[in-house]
Amino acid sequence: MAEQHTGIGISIKNLYKIFGSNPEAYIDAVKGGMTKTELNEKHNHVLGLKDINIDMPGGSIQVVMGLSGSGKSTLIRHINRLIDPTAGEVIVGDEDVVKMNETELREFRRHRTAMVFQKFALLPHRTVLENTVYGLEIQGVPREEQEKHARRWISRVGLDGFEDNYPNQLSGGMQQRVGLARALTNDAPILLMDEAFSALDPLIRMDMQSVLLDLQKEIRKTVVFITHDLDEALRLGDRIAILRDGEVVQQGTKQEIVLRPADEYISSFVREVNRGRVISVDMVMTPLSGEPQGMPIRSGTVLEVSAKKMTDSNASFAHVTDADGKPIGALDIQEVISAMVTPVDHETAA
Amino acid sequence: MEWLTEFPDLGTSTLRNIRLTVDGAFRDFTRAYGESIELLFEPVKWFLINSENFMTDMPWPLILGIVAVLVWIASRSWKITLSSVVVLIVIGLFGMWEDTMKTIAMTFVATVLAIIFGIPIGIGMSRSNRVQSVVNPILDIMQTMPSFVYLIPVIMLFGIGKVPGLIAVIIYAIPPIIRLTNLGIRLVDKDVLEAADAFGSSSWQRLKNVQMPLALPTIMAGINQTIMMALAMVVVASMVGVQGLGQQVLRAINNQYFTLGVLNGLAIVGVAIIFDRASQAYGQRLQRHTEVVHG
Ligand SMILES: Nc1ncnc2c1ncn2[C@@H]1O[C@H](COP(=O)(O)OP(=O)(O)O)[C@@H](O)[C@H]1O
Numbered sequence: 001m002a003e004q005h006t007g008i009g010i011s012i013k014n015l016y017k018i019f020g021s022n023p024e025a026y027i028d029a030v031k032g033g034m035t036k037t038e039l040n041e042k043h044n045h046v047l048g049l050k051d052i053n054i055d056m057p058g059g060s061i062q063v064v065m066g067l068s069g070s071g072k073s074t075l076i077r078h079i080n081r082l083i084d085p086t087a088g089e090v091i092v093g094d095e096d097v098v099k100m101n102e103t104e105l106r107e108f109r110r111h112r113t114a115m116v117f118q119k120f121a122l123l124p125h126r127t128v129l130e131n132t133v134y135g136l137e138i139q140g141v142p143r144e145e146q147e148k149h150a151r152r153w154i155s156r157v158g159l160d161g162f163e164d165n166y167p168n169q170l171s172g173g174m175q176q177r178v179g180l181a182r183a184l185t186n187d188a189p190i191l192l193m194d195e196a197f198s199a200l201d202p203l204i205r206m207d208m209q210s211v212l213l214d215l216q217k218e219i220r221k222t223v224v225f226i227t228h229d230l231d232e233a234l235r236l237g238d239r240i241a242i243l244r245d246g247e248v249v250q251q252g253t254k255q256e257i258v259l260r261p262a263d264e265y266i267s268s269f270v271r272e273v274n275r276g277r278v279i280s281v282d283m284v285m286t287p288l289s290g291e292p293q294g295m296p297i298r299s300g301t302v303l304e305v306s307a308k309k310m311t312d313s314n315a316s317f318a319h320v321t322d323a324d325g326k327p328i329g330a331l332d333i334q335e336v337i338s339a340m341v342t343p344v345d346h347e348t349a350a
Numbered sequence: 351m352e353w354l355t356e357f358p359d360l361g362t363s364t365l366r367n368i369r370l371t372v373d374g375a376f377r378d379f380t381r382a383y384g385e386s387i388e389l390l391f392e393p394v395k396w397f398l399i400n401s402e403n404f405m406t407d408m409p410w411p412l413i414l415g416i417v418a419v420l421v422w423i424a425s426r427s428w429k430i431t432l433s434s435v436v437v438l439i440v441i442g443l444f445g446m447w448e449d450t451m452k453t454i455a456m457t458f459v460a461t462v463l464a465i466i467f468g469i470p471i472g473i474g475m476s477r478s479n480r481v482q483s484v485v486n487p488i489l490d491i492m493q494t495m496p497s498f499v500y501l502i503p504v505i506m507l508f509g510i511g512k513v514p515g516l517i518a519v520i521i522y523a524i525p526p527i528i529r530l531t532n533l534g535i536r537l538v539d540k541d542v543l544e545a546a547d548a549f550g551s552s553s554w555q556r557l558k559n560v561q562m563p564l565a566l567p568t569i570m571a572g573i574n575q576t577i578m579m580a581l582a583m584v585v586v587a588s589m590v591g592v593q594g595l596g597q598q599v600l601r602a603i604n605n606q607y608f609t610l611g612v613l614n615g616l617a618i619v620g621v622a623i624i625f626d627r628a629s630q631a632y633g634q635r636l637q638r639h640t641e642v643v644h645g
């Protein structure tokens with residue numbers, strides 16, 4: 001089984017989901033601009049998702065963030081079609097998940113996706129090992145091979161020695177490690193994680209985030225990670241999409257979102273963020289004019305680190321270099337510090 | 351004012367005609383198909399007779415050993431195992447060994463058949479609200495209709511004997527296992543089912559790997575109730591020729607033999623307690639891993 005995936009991209013196009021007894025009847029009205037409130041009060045249907053368009057590049061972590069009830073779970077369940085859309089397309093690789101028949105969908109779920117759940121959703125009557133092999137077992141993979149893969153992932157997520165325990169004998173954090181091992185054993189290119197760490201205590205949560213980031217360096221899967229927590233989003237996400245009331249209100253890299261929140265709703269999220277640890281020097285550097293001045297700082301370094309380096313060596317100026325050491329921009333300590341402390345007001349930031 | 355005190359019924363002659371027509375039709379049906387239906391039940395009869403012979407022909411120490419082993423496997427409790435053996439020994443000392451063996455054989459066969467038919471019906475009910483809404487009232491009728499009433503057509507078809515008795519016992523005892531199979535499957539955690547779906551389980555895989563194992567403790571509770579009801583039915587079934595403890599109770603009633611009645615009644619209670627404790631302990635052991643200890 002291949003370990004490395006160049007990554008399969010996911011592209012969600014014009015996706016709508018209306019919950020209720022007769023969603024088709026209202027799809028045109030919703031496309032024409034009927035609001036969630038009107039649909040709910042007058043027609044007793046719930047607008048779950050409205051005109052979602054997200055491109056998720058293969059091999060990276062896409063975070064979808066939003067408050068409770070904003071439609072995150074609904075959205076991620078469209079990717080493996082645990083929920084059927086009312087309108088729209090979900091293109092995975094070069095296939096439209098929406099158009100698959102039952103058999104194709106089952107094969108797709110078995111080989112292309114794996115999922116980790118907020119409430120773990122382990123099989124309580126099976127041991128850790130038996131839970132972990134589940135995906136391969138239903139594919140009909142020989143038992144020996146199932147166990148070989150499962151034991152490797154159990155070990156990789158740090159559960160050595162717990163193979164024969166039942167889920168109810170483990171703590172929440174350990175149960176979710178089982179959830180992760182079960183998903184990874186499937187060796188699918190897409191990993192769907194619906195608030196996978198939200199039920200865990202803060203310290204254990206940080207721990208699990210590190211486990212995921214470490215693994216991702218090696219496995220390079222296309223990860224869709226749902227969270228309601230901005231710190232988690234910023235820590236994990238290569239790209240972040242923010243949902244509100246079933247609509248995407250902003251999407252982009254984490255730096256774009258912290259530096260240029262699209263509206264008041266997002267500014268209220270990012271106001272408390274430690275910007276020095278999120279924003280990189282690339283976002284504040286100015287174009288080089290003449291010779292590069294001062295010390296070199298690697299592209300991608302966060303502001304906090306670069307400010308420390310510059311003040312430690314008493315430098316007011318520095319230059320940013322790319323991976324090969326070529327200068328690509330100039331840095332002024334004033335701007336570095338002001339970018340770290342300025343609270344973002346969306347009107348002035350735009 | 352006579353029309354107010356006398357309910358305006360359909361009239362004696364109309365009612366008599368209805369009775370005659372239905373009875374006639376059923377009698378014709380019996381004459382036409384009785385033999386083929388009896389043939390259909392041949393395997394059941396064979397199963398019952400062999401179970402009975404097994405229990406009565408087997409040397410009693412062996413039976414005691416088998417019961418002890420089975421109860422131990424189910425309950426893993428010395429207390430329950432030992433009490434079961436003691437109860438059987440006391441029953442034997444009071445001269446009711448043979449009848450008790452026949453009753454146990456009957457209960458065993460009725461329970462096995464109830465499981466074979468009940469679980470698939472319960473599964474069917476759990477998969478469709480339509481099926482559930484059709485089967486539920488039928489189960490209500492089966493449980494509330496006095497058993498003597500459905501004995502009538504059964505006897506017309508089969509005559510007096512073991513098979514009609516067995517059928518009556520099954521009709522009376524099967525509802526709990528059907529209901530609790532249905533309930534158990536419907537109560538399975540939606541999150542776990544969703545996970546099974548997300549990994550691409552077929553509907554058979556999801557039944558086999560998730561729904562049945564998680565519903566099993568509930569289904570076991572149904573089996574336990576079915577056994578108890580089957581035992582309760584053996585007295586009624588003895589009226590149509592089923593042998594065993596029930597027959598002795600019936601004899602005691604007819605002849606006002608108080609001691610005979612009490613002893614055989616107590617023997618039924620004893621057998622019931624053995625079945626009950628063993629199957630409940632088994633059910634509890636099944637439940638062990640399903641309980642959530644950590645949140
Ligand atoms: N099956 C359903 N029927 C009706 N409304 C639903 C259903 N599932 C979700 N919703 C509604 O859709 C909205 C989004 O739900 P969800 O995707 O679970 O949000 P989140 O995961 O962001 O908390 C909520 O308003 C919720 O009430």
Ligand SMILES: [Mg+2]
Binds near residue numbers: 072073074195
């Ligand atoms: Mg959710």
